[in-house]
Amino acid sequence: AQKITQTQPGMFVQEKEAVTLDCTYDTSDQSYGLFWYKQPSSGEMIFLIYQGSYDEQNATEGRYSLNFQKARKSANLVISASQLGDSAMYFCAMREGPMDSNYQLIWGAGTKLIIKP
Amino acid sequence: EAEVAQSPRYKITEKSQAVAFWCDPISGHATLYWYRQILGQGPELLVQFQDESVVDDSQLPKDRFSAERLKGVDSTLKIQPAELGDSAMYLCASSLSPTGELFFGEGSRLTVL
Numbered sequence: 001a002q003k004i005t006q007t008q009p010g011m012f013v014q015e016k017e018a019v020t021l022d023c024t025y026d027t028s029d030q031s032y033g034l035f036w037y038k039q040p041s042s043g044e045m046i047f048l049i050y051q052g053s054y055d056e057q058n059a060t061e062g063r064y065s066l067n068f069q070k071a072r073k074s075a076n077l078v079i080s081a082s083q084l085g086d087s088a089m090y091f092c093a094m095r096e097g098p099m100d101s102n103y104q105l106i107w108g109a110g111t112k113l114i115i116k117p
Numbered sequence: 118e119a120e121v122a123q124s125p126r127y128k129i130t131e132k133s134q135a136v137a138f139w140c141d142p143i144s145g146h147a148t149l150y151w152y153r154q155i156l157g158q159g160p161e162l163l164v165q166f167q168d169e170s171v172v173d174d175s176q177l178p179k180d181r182f183s184a185e186r187l188k189g190v191d192s193t194l195k196i197q198p199a200e201l202g203d204s205a206m207y208l209c210a211s212s213l214s215p216t217g218e219l220f221f222g223e224g225s226r227l228t229v230l
Contacts, residue, residue, distance in 0.1 A: 004159075042223055043126075043206055043208070043223045043224035043226065044221055044222065044223040044224065045160070045208065045210070045219075045221035046221075047218065047219070047220075091159050091160075093159070100216050101215075101216060102172070102215035102216065103215070103216065104162055104165070104173070105160075105162070105219070107159025107160050107161075108159050109157070109158055109159055110157075110158070110159055
């Protein structure tokens with residue numbers, strides 16, 4: 001079974017609009033973390049935002065926020081006021097186990113976001 | 118600009134040839150990862166190093182792939198012989214420790230003809 005599911009292969013969004021990228025996850029661990037990365041055409045994976053399973057508040061980083069719904073096992077990325085430079089692939093990833101343990105990231109298949117001018 | 122250096126950025130080779138990728142992590146980062154990313158998919162971990170030791174290479178196809186980090190700094194990933202299905206982006210990442218944040222390089226894109 002897929003541990004990380006990103007159901008949107010691609011999205012077109014008008015510049016300046018907000019966009020939500022979906023991510024659902026599957027784990028039996030109580031301690032885990034969820035990441036969002038951006039991958040532009042240059043190839044580099046750029047870290048955007050992190051949410052720990054015990055974090056009570058939704059994570060925010062500038063225009064990025066994570067809509068964490070633990071009971072539904074979803075961790076959607078919200079980008080406010082989208083910009084042309086936001087066009088990229090976006091990946092959701094999960095680490096299982098406590099923060100102070102060795103971990104490996106489990107990756108979703110990604111969503112290709114294109115911002116229209 | 119990524120601080121994890123990778124080369125070459127692009128490599129085109131014919132099947133059955135040998136190919137090698139190099140990664141120089143951020144200075145002081147003890148943990149180094151090699152990922153393979155097939156087009157349209159998320160990255161897949163190939164090998165994880167802690168200093169010069171392999172921590173996890175369970176997903177590395179050892180019949181044709183090898184990885185080393187002899188002095189615990191830079192690392193080389195080799196494929197011999199290359200097959201058509203090896204066409205992918207090869208990403209290197211590093212972190213201060215196995216529990217730390219990952220920093221990625223820009224990747225090496227391999228095309229096998």
